[in-house]
Amino acid sequence: MDAYRRPPCVSRAADGFLRGAAVGTLWTLLVARREAPKEHLWHLWKSHAGGFGTFMAVSSAAACASEEVIGADPVVGAGVGGFAGSMAWMSLQGANPMFHTRTLRAAALCGGVCAALQAIQPGFGVW
Numbered sequence: 001m002d003a004y005r006r007p008p009c010v011s012r013a014a015d016g017f018l019r020g021a022a023v024g025t026l027w028t029l030l031v032a033r034r035e036a037p038k039e040h041l042w043h044l045w046k047s048h049a050g051g052f053g054t055f056m057a058v059s060s061a062a063a064c065a066s067e068e069v070i071g072a073d074p075v076v077g078a079g080v081g082g083f084a085g086s087m088a089w090m091s092l093q094g095a096n097p098m099f100h101t102r103t104l105r106a107a108a109l110c111g112g113v114c115a116a117l118q119a120i121q122p123g124f125g126v127w
Contacts, residue, residue: 009068013061020056024049051089059085059114075119082114083107 063081
């Protein structure tokens, strides 16, 4: 997509949050409700929708910013977005991502997986 037709980063972040919240809602309705009592569903929904929404919003915003500000390749943008989104999600879970090598490795793995999935996307030209 050409630069003049791309939506701004704020719009991409909002779209990412809404998509993530929808995934979190589906996760709560289809998976978590079987594992938790009915009175806990509200708290689970807030946690899942907020967690997935935050991951997707930060991931989309970081990918967009890396592509627009530094002119990064979309594969690099996906990697940066996956890393930033997973760091944000882990901080919501109570981890201090900056001081634990385990969380930094998990974020790097997530960024690598996001970059690999972007690279093998049909029509991208890698395959």
